[in-house]
Amino acid sequence: MRTILLLFLAALLLSLSNTASAQQSTLKPVATVNQLMKAFIIPSSDALFQVAMEAPQDDEAWTAVQNSALMLAESGNLLMIGDRAKDTGDWIKAAQALIEAGTVAFKAAEAKNVDALIEAGDQVYATCEGCHQQYLDKQ
Ligand code: HEC
Numbered sequence: 001m002r003t004i005l006l007l008f009l010a011a012l013l014l015s016l017s018n019t020a021s022a023q024q025s026t027l028k029p030v031a032t033v034n035q036l037m038k039a040f041i042i043p044s045s046d047a048l049f050q051v052a053m054e055a056p057q058d059d060e061a062w063t064a065v066q067n068s069a070l071m072l073a074e075s076g077n078l079l080m081i082g083d084r085a086k087d088t089g090d091w092i093k094a095a096q097a098l099i100e101a102g103t104v105a106f107k108a109a110e111a112k113n114v115d116a117l118i119e120a121g122d123q124v125y126a127t128c129e130g131c132h133q134q135y136l137d138k139q
Contacts, residue, residue: 029078029083036079040075041072041075041098044068047064066109069120070106071102072101072124073101076096076097079098091131094127095131097127097130098131101123101124102124105120105124
């Protein structure tokens, strides 16, 4: 009985790890972490921080802010794939914090709530700082 259970567990683990590695191998990271910062993360977070200076004036401007928030949240996923992840612990937590903060910002932008968006901007900024404090050599 115990052997059967162990075999079952082993088979389960094997199929789980196969699924995980199949997923990883279909992904093909192109940009470096630095390029992700410059191409997506800096411009989209700037767009969110900008709201504190000037609230979006029309639907088009709100859509742009919503898209920036989505881009920022999804960038957290991009930071976790391939060898971009510097480790399997704190780096993953920092990337997940970016997804979380970006999602909060997206919801605030969807609701067109300027105050909530400014608060979400603070949360976003804290995730940038949190990761940089630990992983950026040149401060
Ligand atoms: C999960 C970790 C992580 C998060 C979250 C993160 N960064 Fe970074 N960031 C890095 C690393 C690592 C580098 C250095 C990349 C390199 O030089 O190879 C970097 C570099 C940068 C740089 C320097 C680029 C240059 O000129 O060389 C800026 C600016 C930057 N990040 C902005 C941000 C902002 C804004 C946010 C938040 C919206 C953010 N980062 C979130 C890890 C992170």
